[in-house]
Amino acid sequence: MSYLVNRLLSMMLTLFLISVITFTVTNILPGDVAMMIMGTQSNPEALAGLRQSLGLNDPLIVQYGRWIGGMLTGDWGNSLVFKEPIAPLLLQKMKASALIVLFSMSIALVCAVPLGVWAAVHANRWQDTAASSASLVGVSLPDFFWGIMLILLFARGLGWLPSSGFIDPADDIWGAMRHALLPSLALGLGLMAHLTRMTRATMTGILNQEFIRVARAKGLDEGTVVWRYGLANAVGPVMTVAGLQVGYLFGSIIVIESLFNFTGMGWLTYQALLNRDIPLIQASVFVIAAVVMLANLIVDLLYVAVDPRIRLS
Amino acid sequence: MPDGNTPLVSVEGLRVEFASDGGTIVGVENVSFSVAPGETVCIVGESGSGKSVTSLSLMRLVEFGGGTIAEGRLRFAGQGGEIDLAQADPETMRGIRGNEIGMIFQEPMTSLNPVFTIERQMTDGLRAHRGLSGAQARQRALELLQEVRIPEPERRLKQYPHELSGGMRQRVVIAMAMACRPRLLIADEPTTALDVTIQAEILALIDRLKRENGMAVLFITHDMAVVAQMADRVVVMYRGNLVEEGPVGRIFAAPQEEYTRALLAAVPRLGDMRGKPGPEPLRLVGADAPDSVQAAVPPGDPEPLLQVLHLTTRYPVKGGLFRRTVANVHAVEDVSFDIAKGETLALVGESGCGKSSCGRSILRLAEPTSGQVLLDRTDVLALNERDLRRKVWRDIQMVFQDPFASLNPYMRLAAQVAEPLSNFGIAKGSEIEDRIAALFDRVELPRSFMRRFPHELSGGQRQRVAIARALAVSPKLIVADEAVSALDVSVQAQVLNLMMELQSTLGISYLFISHDMAVVERVSHRVGVMYLGRLVEIGSRAQIFENPRHPYTHSLLSAVPIADPARRTVRDDLKFRPIPSPVFPVGHEPAPSVYDEVEPGHLVLRQQAS
Incomplete structure (x- = not known):
């Protein structure tokens, strides 16, 4: 039984590292979520407003915290392409x-x-x-x-x-x-x-x-x-x-x-x-x-x- | 034919061939002998003699290894009348294997299927041959385990092989082979992989089963001492041919053939050295003038070369998520001894007693936990890595058990012997070449071997290269860890003689680590006996062999088979205590070793109330 607990704990640890890496890498990638949502021709002011409301101006660590919190509580957000949860x-x-x-x-x-x-x-x-x-x-x-x-x-x-x-x-x-x-x-x-x-x-x-x-x-x-x-x-x-x-x-x-x-x-x-x-x-x-x-x-x-x-x- | 009995088995003109890329290789040729009912016949020979091929042919198992029986008859007086096993179809052979002929093999550790229970492995043969029901087969398996005297047989049936010790596993394998009461038991090196006390028990067991069941035994071995203890008749084989056959007394007392005489001369016999002052080379038949090899000079210098004081080495056992140390293996526990210049100290004991760990600790190949190692008064354990390398690893060299594994298969031999010379900056350029040539001369290898690779040499030749490599840096001490254990007897004798000769001319000291009491008696000035990490007794060779005081030394000596059929020591009442586990919880501090000096230089560990 303690083996299973150990394995699950080490699995959690690995998943945590994976979440950090994925989050960091996807944020380094070029591309802007706000622009993806509103399109490249959109109004710069509206874009800035959307960025602000999506929390994209917050420090990365705060964004990560919000994301992982959502993942853990079952709120995984909406897909930008498919427009559904x-x-x-x-x-x-x-x-x-x-x-x-x-x-x-x-x-x-x-x-x-x-x-x-x-x-x-x-x-x-x-x-x-x-x-x-x-x-x-x-x-x-x-x-x-x-x-x-x-x-x-x-x-x-x-x-x-x-x-x-x-x-x-x-x-x-x-x-x-x-x-x-x-x-x-x-x-x-x-x-x-x-x-x-x-x-x-x-x-x-x-x-x-x-x-x-x-x-x-x-x-x-x-x-x-x-x-x-x-x-x-x-x-x-x-x-x-x-x-x-x-x-x-x-x-x-x-x-x-x-x-x-x-x-x-x-x-x-x-x-x-x-x-x-x-x-x-x-x-x-x-x-x-x-x-x-x-x-x-x-x-x-x-x-x-x-x-x-x-x-x- | 002894007693005029009809033989149970008679092998006539057997020839076995193996197909290979380079054409047909003959495994055995023109071999004929017979085994009478209830008789023990030993086939003895060195590696490549064809002794195993002969026994596997009788079971027709040789075909699974790529061999074919090309000529000859294997007449077997079975229950259904006499048949020629060489011509029998696979169906008939399956009915005979495990039923009328049982077989046991060398490696008890690998002879049992690791993923099946003992019960399943013991009963499937019975169910196949006898058509027993599950419950009947289980009952019979229980009886068999009792017959081979395994404690708690009920529990053993439910266990898996890895839960049993080596000796216990070999008993299970024997019980399996005995399951259908075979008329012939073939035992192929059944004790070679076992410690000497376990060997004594297994030999006694086979002997008792043979007597109780009136079964014949065909016993394959390389060990003349085992032959002397077990055989009624002996078949000597060499390179696929039968050299000589006869009753055991005659073979040992008056061997007819040159090869048999050479083989017997190469075997060290326990007790041969009684009354001799120092180590003495074996007198080999056919070797050039053994008398020219002087007996090693007894040590004269009172200042010891190496002093080991209260040496303790523990290996951590790791466990848990963070790989913390959860226990310690107490491999070496408060061991003290010294070695004088030009002296051989032997460390003897059974597997797991800590003798190898002790040798490795002196070189800090295994880092000691505490204690002192003084080499020429330098504290080895206090040195930094650079000085350890420069000083200690130059003065102390090691020779290991497996000469093939200790040589790099991709490097030419000259380059391997040259490595220590260039590592320590001892020689450069063409001087290296000259030095290596001299070293090859020194260990009696032809200089043409310098350009060869390890796989082109025999085991003994490889061990000579390993010795040459150790000698390259002119060490003061060589730690020889089971250095001759993997070699055939005749080769073993040559390498031992070489080591003794090097000692007498170069004044080298040896720490000779071995499990073989007869070899140790031959080569050593002083002997230390190890048990469970402790040195239980130490003294001169004569003191240990002629006046052993510690009970463990006694039982070790009584278990050694003697290469003399007139002195049979195989007894059925042998029951050696299994060696307890050396694993202790973290923080366990055992009591220090206290010795009584029973005579000058003869120390015996005081028994502790534990």
Whole structure:
């Protein structure tokens, strides 16, 4: 329990530092919120008045205090572009992104783990070379390349799946899945390649361990030796890498969601950056950071469940 | 064939090949021997002799390591009649492995799956072979744990491997191998990774199980002392070939082959040095005139080179959010000794006793908590970093256990030996080259090796390079931390002889840190025994080995296997106390060490009421 408290405390500390950095950086950036609101042609006096009323003339530390106070009490302000409160907007977009992040992670894990194990079992033979070469191609190419290829093949060419848009699963689960599949695949292919290589490397090491030889010497069949004795030891390391990739995925969705016109966090952040919607940028960065940290905390807690050697202290 | 019994196993003309990029490598060739029911056969040999390959072939596990059985028959008198294991299909082999032939391996720390409970690992073999239900298998696992005398068996079943000590884990591995009452137990170096007292317990356990179950044992080892204690018959292997085979008494008393004689000559035997005045090189067969190596001069200078007074070293245990010190490991606790010029002081003890920490503390590689270290009357602990480097690290050099890990794999050997010379500004330019050549001569390595890389050398040759590097700055003291422990016996003997020869010609002192009592008896003038961070007994070699006074010294000496089949000491009633934890809360101050001088120069730690 004290472990969890420690972890949450250190997470708070990290979030505080992130909030300071985001706030400072967005304030150093060129661009003026008042001018963004009123337009470049506006009356200088009206602009000055708006600045005064928005508190933009206050010292930075006072502005930060006001902002973080609002973040903590749930008043996240209004988006300049979308003209609506930020908190419900972010929540809605986060749900959309969670759909493709979880979907792509599942696709990647379901394919990568068996493929990696298979490559490790046949280490240094043609099966291994084939799997390793394919995953090297996978990690080398950027996500948007896969996105474009998938659109060309499944949307334009075969016409099986829609190439853009987002549907809320609450409204139409089948439609939601159809719309989420291509962006998830585009995100998942690179991830899958990465996790395949990781699984292969981990399993190769494990299969050379003495306890694997002992398991064989007990007369257990090869399936049990590899898929139970071996894989149980690989779950932790593979999971950790997968958890770290959540951060990478939240970077990738900015490009992929824009490519598929999938209106999630990535798309929203892109719009915010494009239009210098500073309150929205600050809140998005903060939320993404929190989600990524939470994902890693969950992975660390799961690690304890799969590896009895790790104790929470 | 002894007693005219039908053999349980007979290996006939075995040849195992490994495929590699450079073509086929022969692992073992033309090996034939047999094991009768209830008999213990030891296969002995140095690294690369093919002893493990032979045992893995019997289990057909060699194939998982890339080997193939190219020729020969492996006849096994199983329950279903005699079969040739070399020709058996995978299904048949699975039925034999763990059922009719059990196997245990060297590393108890890695032999058990870290993420499964002991119960799961003990029962899955039983369920596979015997079709037992979960409850039946659990009952049998409990019986097995009792049979190998593990305390609190019920609790152990629920535990994970990391919660058990090394000795306990090896007992679990043995219990697992015994699960289906195999007719043959293959033990591949089962005690090599264990401390000597644990080794004695495990050897006794294997011996008892063998007697109680009428099981045959094929025991693979590099240790002639273990062979002498365990074997009925011995198979000697060298470079993939069988050299000699015979009853254990005959092999030790009258070895027929040159290699066996050389191997036996290289083994230091506990008790060999009785009545000798000082260290003495081993007489190696085939080596050039061992008599030319003079016995090291006994120390004459009364002024000690190194004085260690009340040395204490503690390592902090960090914890919590701010990584505060929550406890201390008391690695070295109030230790005092001195070393004279040209003298070898050995520190012996089991893993975790603080002997290595003690050596590192003298050099301040581990910063001591308190105490005094005087090198030629200079207080080492008072020096600043610059003087420590210039003075102490020049006069004291270290040689470590693993010669491969202590050499840089990317640097040529000449450059590595040259490093101390240029670091200390001892030599420049072409003079360096000459010095290195002389050092290579000194440690009996060909000068052509100067251009080589570490991976091109054997273990013994690498350790010679490490010694040459230590000698480069003409040190007064060399701290040798388990410097010969990783070497094969014949190589170990050569390196020990070299060290003794260097001492007699250069007058170097050694702090010889080792767990091997027989080696220590051979090389040292004086011996200190460490236990739980304390020096429990110190005295001359003869005082410690011939008149041990502290109970721990007694139990350590009684656990050492003796390389003489006529003096079998393997007993079943052995029960050594496990070493308690040296971790104490912050602020704990143990009582100072108080010694009784039982005879001149022989100090014994007074037992404390704790």
